[in-house]
Amino acid sequence: MTFLHTLSVEVPYIQFVDSNGQINPSCPPPLLQPERLQQIYQQLWLTRRFDQRAVSLQRTGQLGTYASGLGQEAVSTGIGLVMQETDLFAPYYRDHGTQLLRGVSMLEILQFWGGDEKGNDFAKARNDLPFCIPIATQISHAAGMAVALRLRHIAQAVVTTCGDGATSRGDFYEPLNLAGTWHLPLVVVINNNQWAISVPRSTQTAAATLAQKAVAAGIPGIQVDGNDVFAVMTVVNEALERARQGKGPSLIEAVTYRLCDHTTADDMRRYCTPERLEQARMEEPLLRLRILMDRFCAWNDSREAALEQQQKNEIEQTVEQYLRLPAxxxxxxxxxxxxxxxxxxxxxxxxxxxxxxxxxx
Ligand SMILES: Cc1ncc(C[n+]2csc(CCOP(=O)(O)OP(=O)(O)O)c2C)c(N)n1
Ligand SMILES: [Mg+2]
Known part of the structure; x- marks a missing residue:
């Protein structure tokens, strides 16, 4: 007779739009409204273009080491699109998409990565934290902020983010446990981009999903397609509402793929095959949205080119300002x-x- 067995856990997985642009009937209709759709699409592109420009600044010796979010924009942007201004954010270093929507300026982001801490003294988003480089530490800070909200009976939520690798650390489990027992208004979003630098997701943990790490903390856990911005927005929004209504914390695992080096100090060709990368590119978040844009917003190549030009101009103006900042x-x-x-x-x-x-x- 054996007593020991592995617990099986069923983790829901939410996707509204697949990589071919097929829409699941359960997709919330407001997201397909042309104006909303276009806003989401533009914001994702702005994040990607800003990110690419930051990488090129680093490559030309004009910025310090930089962590790109290429391919993971639907996670960061999706979170930012549904947070309320009064919610609080404790990010990690791959969250520029959210920060831009929180009111952190592109100039501030460049200033920080250029080596000047003043970039973290945000003119807006005054109650958000600067991001953490020490892996997973931000989750404890976020839980602390959530405790403060609870003690003061303030109906706001705290969002924090981390990578898949971060979920292997004690700094991940401990605040999650606290959030469960103290019923904290905390939303933890994991950007599962499949890599912790060169360590693949498969060798980081024996858990079948990262979302199931919520079970031990006694809180809801869910997986979403992290390349589907609609799924990210919907699930994060629900978790935020739960938190604000005093219904406690949630853990969300957004499954995506890092389409870039870990940072500009890395070379992923050393550990990821071109075939795997090519396959992941087919799933990336903007391709499927372009299909929806054509269908619902009468989008076309010339409108796409106009958007590109306008965003590049905006970014270039910021870059000029950045390069003029005193060292x-x-x-x-x-x-x-x-x-x-x-x-x-x-x-x-x-x-x-x-x-x-x-x-x-
Ligand atoms: C406490 C700590 N240990 C090690 C590192 C070095 N380090 C930087 S990023 C990273 C991998 C993190 O992977 P993951 O959590 O999946 O986030 P990702 O970078 O993939 O978004 C490590 C180990 C660190 N920054 N902090
Ligand atoms: Mg990772």
Missing amino acids: PDPATMFDFLYAHLPEELKAQRQALLARGERRHE
Whole structure:
């Protein structure tokens, strides 16, 4: 007789539009309204074009290391499109699509990745956090903000995001557990882009899905097609409403694919075959939306070209502003961590100043 067996968990999977542009009858009709559809399409493209420009700035030595969101725009943009201004956001480093919709400017984003922390002092989105580079730590910060909302009886929600690799860390499980017991207004969205740098999803965890990690925390978990912006928007919106109504936290796994290097400091050709990448490209979020645009918005190649030109102009104006920003004083990296700088760091600060280094040189 055996007592031990693997628990089986059924995880719902939501998709409204498949990669051929086929629409599931359960798709919420408002998303297919031409105006809304066009807004979503433009925003996804803006995110992608900004992202591509940031990569090219890095490649030409004009920006620091940068994490692209290529192929994952439906996750970040989908979240931003349904959050209310008063909700709070604790992002990670691949969330520019959401940040743009939160009111963080392209200039601020470039300024930060260009090495100037002032880019994180957002003029708008004052209550959102800057993103975390230490993997999964933002989830604890988000849970903390959710505790504050609960204690003050404020009917707002906190959204936090992380990657698939982040779900293997204690910093993922602990706040999730807390959110479950304390019934926190927290929405955790996993951008499952199949890679943690070069480690594939299959070797990161033995769990069949990442969404099922919600079960142990006693909270709802769901998978969505992370290349289907409608599915992301609908599921995140529902989770946000639950949170605001005091019904507790949710975990959403958005299944997508990283169509780019991990960051500009990586070369994915070392560990991902061109065939796999090509296959993933067929599933990417913008192709299927273009099919819908043609069908519902009388879209065509000339309107597409006009949009491209307009967005490129907007981005280029920002790039010009960015390149005119004064270089930050490198010594500032020592200035805001300690009330009293330890002697050893004082010496390093002095040594740095003596070298007279400037940005990107
Ligand atoms: C605590 C910590 N450990 C290691 C790293 C180095 N690191 C940077 S990104 C990354 C992989 C993260 O993968 P995933 O969570 O899937 O997010 P993705 O980058 O794929 O969006 C690692 C290990 C880090 N930033 N922080
Ligand atoms: Mg990943």
